[in-house]
Amino acid sequence: MKRKKTVLVVVAHADDMEFMAAGTVARFVDELGYDVYEYILTDNSRGSYRLSREELIRVSAEEAVAAGHILGLREVRLEGYADGELDRVEPYVLRGQVMAVVREVKADIVMGWDPFAPYEDHPDHRAVAMATLEAAAFASNPLFYPEHAHGPQMVTEAYWFAKVPHNAGLFVDISTVMEKKVASLLAHDCQMVLTVDALAQEAAALGVTLPMLEGGDSDMHRQVIEMGIRDHCAKVGQAVGMAFAEQFRHEKLGMLDLLLGTSFIEPDFG
């Protein structure tokens, strides 16, 4: 019987986790009974070509909670920093805030954007990624941020995801939970509209006509996203013989394995 673990997913935006890791999260919850918490650092207030920033803050928060409910998360916490401005926050402050949550929920595993993945263009992703790595690496040391309300916590594993994965050899089979991943992603309705608006803008810039983006069907964005995410996860899985997969760089954060030359820490899947 495996030890029950606690997972903290730390992301910049409301839909980051659902795009990159919702299938694996669903398996943590459904199969292993793990407690999974999500900590979203920004207010998502730049995620639309249609809504005002005020409307977006409200709607995206509601949608994040709904998506978390579908996945069975223990809590979805929004920190509320301005979207697109996370790099204005002092790294020391951001690291301390993430570490405080790591200690509060007693995270064994952190999951988030890979701090060392190449070609990441979003400053929020880069900022949250580095803060998460540093918070996880030093949360066990009582002399770091001794003012925190909760005591030190040893994080032993990290699951890093990236738009362009690098050294990411862990493939998690999400074939049995693909429907749940799609449902959690579609719960972020305003973000899916944005994604499809961005695709349409790109197509227009290139002067190409995509029939799937025409027609004005109010449900069109849902069909495009569902098709796109299924296609993407199928391509990721194809290389390793899985119908649908998510890909991670799995990192052991402690030094036990390194120093003793053994393997106490293995990923739960893959």
Ligand SMILES: [Zn+2]
């Ligand atoms: Zn994002």
